[in-house]
Amino acid sequence: MARTQGSLLDRLPQILRHGPAFWRRSVQARVVVSTVLLSAAVVGVVGWFLMQQTRDGLLDQRVDAVVAEAESETQSARDALAATPGLDVNESRQQQDLVEPLIARGATRGFAVVLSPPVKDGSRLADGGAKFTQDLDLSSVPEKLEARFDQASPTAWTYTDIRTLRDIPGLPEGPGIVVGSQVRLPADDNLYTLYYLYSLDEQNETLALVSRAMLVAGVPLLLLVAGLTWLVTRQVVTPIRMARRVAERLAAGQLQERLRVRGEDDLARLATSFNQMASNLQKQIRQLEELSRLQRRFVSDVSHELRTPITTVRMASDVIHDARPFLDPVTGRAAELLQKELDRFETLLADLLEISRFDAGAAVLDADDVDLVDVAHRVVDMTSALAAQRGTRVVVHEPGHPCVAEADVRRVERIVRNLVTNAIDHAETRDIEVFIGADRQGAAIAVRDHGVGLGPGESAMVFNRFWRADPARARTSGGTGLGLSISLEDTHLHGGWLQAWGRPGEGAQFRLTLPRHLGTQLRHSPLPLVPDDARETA
Known part of the structure; x- marks a missing residue:
């Protein structure tokens, strides 16, 4: 007995902790409790009314009896006194x-x-x-x-x-x-x-007896109401719970799941409609999957097939480009433009091949310990010429200590390079700042520009493939429109976060957060997403 009480006391904090969650999630519990409370209120009001009526009836009867008896005794006394000289x-x-x-x-x-x-x-x-x-x-x-x-x-x-x-x-x-x-x-x-x-005293005993009888009858009545309500709500809630479980399995990808249909009532018709909806969704999802598979295969095949001709064209272009001193100015300029566009075309092919690998689930990581401070400096050195061409500069704010994370250095460099070149494109000749930070859980790099910024809702759309905030704006870095999409896929491959913040006229900030160890779930980032200067002006 003592052991049972001890285990119950040990489980009491857990019960109290999960009690509010159970109350919020269980429709059946709320309906039963609400019905019992309303029934108790009705029984209490009716019982009080009956008690008042019974009390008034007993007292009125008693008063009439004692007044009549008293008057009778008094009249007898008067008669006796009248007979006495x-x-x-x-x-x-x-x-x-x-x-x-x-x-x-x-x-x-x-x-x-x-x-x-x-x-x-x-x-x-x-x-x-x-x-x-x-x-x-x-x-x-x-x-x-x-x-x-x-x-x-x-x-x-x-x-x-x-x-x-x-x-x-x-x-x-x-x-x-x-x-x-x-x-x-x-x-x-x-x-x-x-x-x-x-x-x-007799009237009080009668009232006490009636009160006990009502209490004895009221408690079982409330328990009966609770039981009946539980059974009735169970008949309604059970199909809903089954529908929820089937919906969760459908959401998890088990598209063949269906509800069991019993009878011909409203719940059965709801189950039939649910199954029809699931069948239509399954058909459409399969069509979309097939279309997506054909699209990925088309992109992959085209990208691979274009490799051979583009190599031949590259060889011919190199010959023409090297012979520029012997060509007339117009032909020499055409050779330069051809070389530049071939570079961009090869970059686009490389990005398409990389996207096809992500779509096919063939991308893998070559993980090692990577210092994000070194990565930031290498990227800044690689993009310094582009920054100088655009009349801006990239400033790295070092934390004063290494920020190491387990990652694929090639992919991390590609992410940071895409973020920096994107910031150079939109910097409007203002300085670009690179912040680096780390804690026990993760390491992060934030790239801040003070250019045109992002409008409402564009911070999520900016990672879409080929999406541009201003289609009329030229790509000075020769980008393909897939850089941020590839960066997001690289980030997801590490189990990290790639997020964007922006405000029109105040610039934008992109933050990359990576777990210190692969497989660790991130809960926060060591760097803020909203810049300090933006929070001060808000």
Whole structure:
């Protein structure tokens, strides 16, 4: 038993931690709890109403009974006094003869009796002179009721709290009713008030019994409602959960998954429609896959087939280019343009072949420890001539320590070179900054330019193949439009991030983040995506 309690206590933090998630995800649990709470509220309101009606009915019945009995006792006393000659009887003796029969009958019928002093004296029961049932506390008679009988008044009653000095048989302490009625004694011709005190103990016991009965009936009723709600919602939620699982498997690529159809109700028709949708999606996805496969094969075949003729054209172009001194100016210029365009065409073929390798899943990594600081300096040296041609310069901000990551140095250099040349194209003669950083999890390079920037939504489109923010803008670096797409594929091959930020007129920043060790999942980058100067002006 102790071991079971210990294991439950150990699991309690886990239960509390997963409880909110279960509440958010489970429609069935929310429906059951909501139904039980609403049912409990309805049962509580109905129970309270019934209790009030029962209480009022019991009290009204009890009041009518005790008032009638009190009036009957008072009338009997009046009849007895009317039969007694007033001058022949002593006042005190007549009071005693009046009260003692009432007290005796009260002991057997369950009520107490109090006879007040003469009304004309204006005295209270607490002042003394009253005759009453033994061991009764006279404070049981409320002063408000006494004040009502300071002069001649008809029968009146009120609720009270009965108090006794010792236990009185048939009259327990607690809530009760006191009824007042007046009589005139022939001995002194004065008015006296008779108070009859009745207990409400039986009514309280009846109310307690009704309350227990309603509670005993209400708890199983709520449990029954919870069970029925659980079963009803289960019939609805179970097909939805099955549809969710099938949808997840469809999203994972298992396009042959289908829902099981049972019956002809709304859920069955929903399952049929879902299956039809899945079949149509499967057909369209297969068509797109086939089209994509044919497209990749076409690109790969064309790229390979163009290798041979382009090599022949290159050889002829080299011969013509070397013979420029012997050609006329127009032909020599044509030879230069031919050489330049052949260079660009070969670069485009290389990029297309690289893209086809990524599409075919044939790209592999030749991983080694790579210092991103060295990579940045090599890329800056390679692009210095292009930067000088564009009237800008590339500035490297070193962190002062190596930033090493396990990566393919050729692919990382290609990524950084594409980012720097892209920044040179859009720098607008302003300086380009290269930031490098690393922490225990990853290493990063950020390339910042202060050129035209990117518009809203363009930071995601910039990695699309052949996409350009401004189609009318010339490519001064001779790019093919595939550089950033290849860079993104190279980054994904490392399990890293390649992200872009930009703002019109304020430039752009591209950030490459690589895990320190291949296979490690990135959770953050050591460099911010939004530049510090952009955050200050925001």
